[in-house]
Amino acid sequence: MGPPPTPSEAVTANPDERQVDTLLLTLDLRVPAGLEGPLGAHADASVDPAHVVAVALEVDGQPWGRFAVAPQAASAPPVAGWRLLPEPRSLLLVAHLTDDVALVESPPDDVRAWLSVLDRTLAAGDHVARVAEVILEDAGGRRVALSFSHWLPFHVARGDASAHVGALTLTAHGLDAAEVIP
Amino acid sequence: MNRALFFALVLLGLVACEPTTLVFENQVPGVTIENMRWTTSNQTYQSPDRLLPGQASAEIDVGLDDEGRRGRVTFEVDLNGRRVALEAEAPLKVPAEGQTRFVLTPDTPVRHPLLQEAPMALWAAPE
Numbered sequence: 001m002g003p004p005p006t007p008s009e010a011v012t013a014n015p016d017e018r019q020v021d022t023l024l025l026t027l028d029l030r031v032p033a034g035l036e037g038p039l040g041a042h043a044d045a046s047v048d049p050a051h052v053v054a055v056a057l058e059v060d061g062q063p064w065g066r067f068a069v070a071p072q073a074a075s076a077p078p079v080a081g082w083r084l085l086p087e088p089r090s091l092l093l094v095a096h097l098t099d100d101v102a103l104v105e106s107p108p109d110d111v112r113a114w115l116s117v118l119d120r121t122l123a124a125g126d127h128v129a130r131v132a133e134v135i136l137e138d139a140g141g142r143r144v145a146l147s148f149s150h151w152l153p154f155h156v157a158r159g160d161a162s163a164h165v166g167a168l169t170l171t172a173h174g175l176d177a178a179e180v181i182p
Numbered sequence: 183m184n185r186a187l188f189f190a191l192v193l194l195g196l197v198a199c200e201p202t203t204l205v206f207e208n209q210v211p212g213v214t215i216e217n218m219r220w221t222t223s224n225q226t227y228q229s230p231d232r233l234l235p236g237q238a239s240a241e242i243d244v245g246l247d248d249e250g251r252r253g254r255v256t257f258e259v260d261l262n263g264r265r266v267a268l269e270a271e272a273p274l275k276v277p278a279e280g281q282t283r284f285v286l287t288p289d290t291p292v293r294h295p296l297l298q299e300a301p302m303a304l305w306a307a308p309e
Contacts, residue, residue, distance in 0.1 A: 021264070107293065108294075109291055109292070109293065110288065110289055110291050110292060111268070111288050111292055112288035114259060114266055114268060114294075115210070115213065115261055117266070118259065118261040118264045118265070118266060119261060119262070119264075
């Protein structure tokens, strides 16, 4: 058994004070014209959000868990395995800060580990988010991972339970030659 | 002499009738523990107390039928308004007579009943 709590640790926060545990983000993956390969032969286009299967999000430089995306209806015939849309079409991502999938795969096994799960909230103030990785699945079931480095600042107001990170447009360079996930 | 023998017998009787009790204690810094329960095959004993770090609950009287039994310890951990219901990994045995103290520390092995028994229920989206 560890040492008893010190007086400075024996303080609990007001349970009525809400803290952000959900982030909202819209994501648009653009494919510019002129790229080498079959996709670049087309005009500017958006990757059909139906291809997105998972997104890894970082907040303030820390991984915020990978969250899956609900399946969406396909809306265009595939070109070289990818469905491209002439108009931007955003994907709404709802990122709960507690990663349920990770909890199921590897449940915490002591109280301390559970506290680290409970403590994953955002305090009021300024933060920055990054979509670190987007995993796409083409029409043939092949999965590829795209990495990005765009930071998106956002603000959390006191008393909020969720925060809108913003609308993010990412350019899917190298979609043809992206790393294939085995 | 008879009076001394009488008091000795009374004292012996009092010791012999020492109640069996259970106490929960929170030694986890920064969190509140609530809804502490000890559940045997007979019944559930619950503490109404809300324990801040360093606090212990009032004594809970344990019935004769449950003396010496093992039972599950469950509780809720509240951290800044976010909470989780957990169960101690090891069942707790409450011996007959005297006080048994369950001390919750950061290192106490625990599990989440839902994750253990029905993990697929938490899969919200296909992966």
